[in-house]
Amino acid sequence: MDAGSFEALTVDTLGRRLGGLEALRARLGDDVAAWRTREVGDGNLNLVFIVESDKGGVVVKQALPYVRLVGESWPLPLKRSYFEYHALTRQAARAGGSVPEIFHFDEAQALIVMEYLTPHVILRRALIDGRQLPKIADDLALFMARTLFRGSDLAMETRKRKADLALFADNVELCDITENLVFSDPYFEAELNAHTAPQLDGIVAQLRADRDLKVTAQRMKHLFAAKAETLLHGDLHTGSIMVTDTDTRVIDPEFAFYGPMAFDVGMLFANFWMSYFSQSGHEEGGSREAMRAYLLGVLERCWSGFRVEFSRLWRSERDGILYQKSLFEDRGDVLGAEQALDAVMHEMWTDLLGFAGIEIHRRILGLAHNADFESIEDTDIRARCEAKALQFGRQIAVNRARMHSMTEANALATLIETGAVA
């Protein structure tokens, strides 16, 4: 494949254009005519091909110069593929085994050839189907703790971190999507917004008139835009995670940039809570009571596991410029380091609640809805699920400094789900 001007792949041209690459031949064999290609991209932005042969398979992901969900009227630069590639390599180094292996990257064609994960399914889909994945809480806790800690001034040489910060600072357009679609558009009548109408009209108007909520959303946006703390995944929802019962992989980090640790964690937790509130819309096949209990358990265990691993790294790999051991452990003040850790964890918890609440809102009020709710065909039922999630999101975001633990957050979710408070 020439590295010349960009040309979108198709099912028909992929074999011809990529057939010469050793990275593919090594996995698919030299008989290119026998390669079977299908396009499976169901995301909002890119082309995704699965290429298989009798010998194996690979995934080919190619960026398009526009937002796939919207069309050519919304241009989006191909360089997001470059940021995705660089994020994947860093995540692989910091949290081994948590992302797909990369076989080939072509910057000009905005194209990444990577491991075909099978029989993995998208986590969001599995949760909609009522599957209880036994490993996600632990695996995602480790992924987040390791990538967030090891990409920050807690662990990195600060010179390298600042150079990397400068590299990712150019991922402007994808940050812009988050800045607008997540933090602002949901809170006024922006053109691209949509919500389940007319059922939600009342609560939507109420939320958009809610001064404390609007200020909170902008406070979180301020933090998102200003706090360049670590290399984030940037889009860590359940649609960016592929799972089996025994394996968990995080994909699609094209939104990667240096931001606050709490953003990734908050977005992921928001998606678990949305799954929780959506379960009653998927009860045709039977009660989802056990699934709801499972999801609250995942939240409890994932946050707990995150804290355990983050604390372990704090005690063993805190070699960066922040909270140096020369001030604490090296002077016999181990408790000083623990006190600082508590401050960091407390702030992260507070901030992640803010990010989580806003993420819930944008998925119900903004442009990019998620299948948890969208796949509920009865709009009355869907709206009831969404309204509960909206109330919950408002409460955890605005009340974030006064909600002390996951137990309390989950208790609030239960109160709202069961109708005990409305």
Next chain:
Amino acid sequence: MDAGSFEALTVDTLGRRLGGLEALRARLGDDVAAWRTREVGDGNLNLVFIVESDKGGVVVKQALPYVRLVGESWPLPLKRSYFEYHALTRQAARAGGSVPEIFHFDEAQALIVMEYLTPHVILRRALIDGRQLPKIADDLALFMARTLFRGSDLAMETRKRKADLALFADNVELCDITENLVFSDPYFEAELNAHTAPQLDGIVAQLRADRDLKVTAQRMKHLFAAKAETLLHGDLHTGSIMVTDTDTRVIDPEFAFYGPMAFDVGMLFANFWMSYFSQSGHEEGGSREAMRAYLLGVLERCWSGFRVEFSRLWRSERDGILYQKSLFEDRGDVLGAEQALDAVMHEMWTDLLGFAGIEIHRRILGLAHNADFESIEDTDIRARCEAKALQFGRQIAVNRARMHSMTEANALATLIETGAVA
């Protein structure tokens, strides 16, 4: 002057090397032999020449490839001159008239030719001499509010801000100085530290064993390193300000980088408070009671003026991605925007107290002391002044979230100065 390999200027070579520059000839005349050159650099890092003729004068500032205060054993890259130049141009655009005019910049020679400010003196020197400058509170309030607001996502196009963030992210070595010398070294027995001994040995040991203080210092360092909120001056102390009774100019922004707004404000206020606590060491010529009252008044008026101007800009120039008018004013919710402003100002106040306390400590416990205290020859008297400042710094830093206004901070300063609390 050739733009070849770097060569430090001397008084003897300056005329020959710079005599061909139109930027100098326009101000000094073509008779280079009649130019009078003297070296006046009294800072820690650079060469500074004043070049005069009968027609006028200019300042030539040249970086050296090492820290002047320490010597060639501590290399420091010449590119800091590049960052200083870029910071000066941005400050000039954002706060017109507040910085020296730039006539010429030579990146390879790390050399900036700029306006010769006369009869200006260094503000720190004036305060030591007991001079009450009538305009500094207002002028510095405007400088800070305008540069900090206009360099942030409150006002800038975010794409430009991120490109600029990437540019200044390379100013690693000067950030490293602040990260180490300000936030960490003072709190353990670092090699470069010095303090007035033996008089301060007791309180120094006490502060270095103070767990809450150490954690606070590292919390502030975390904020300094991670919160890339606006283009800071980065070294805004009273030695970086030149004054007359009618003019105030800010110089020496080579530490410029994207950091938290509260850092510049906190550092400046710390230096006013240090001047306050140092006055009793300069009373040979008479009581400094009026000078102390003046300094507390400057702090009160500067913070008040900062808030007034920042609020004015908030209401009139808030055109960036944060706290957009589309969510507030455009929907008739003016009070929502005011509520957000209060949140931003409250956070800035809290953070600046933290930065101010740490800045006070590093100037007494660390490498770079300041003349306010150093020029007090009687070390017993000097130590008494310094001890009060140290106590004050500890209190405002650790207690920053519970100290509500400048009135309270100044009341604490008065209590400590008068010995009412110790």
